[in-house]
Amino acid sequence: MSAFVIAIREKTHDAAELAAYRAAARDARGDHKLQVRVANGQQRVLEGAPVEGVVILEFPSMDEAQAWYDSPAYQSAREHRLKGGDYRFLIVEGV
8 A cells, every 4th residue: 555755844943964964865766656646736725834844755555655754865865854854754554
């Protein structure tokens, strides 16, 4: 069953760190089977606090999404994300 990594950027603290994150995260794709479904496009918050951006990645399974997240390449990229802004990050199983 497919799985989706959902990244919600709530607030930017350091734009340079987020630029470094974007480059490193692209490189962290490696051989992982993922498809970008949403990448910070126009959004409209209907309920709750406003957000700055949303990214949704699709993987073939929860295990493959977790393997990408746990990979050394992504964990290295993640350091820039943590310095660059406040995010909510989750994996959700598809239907």
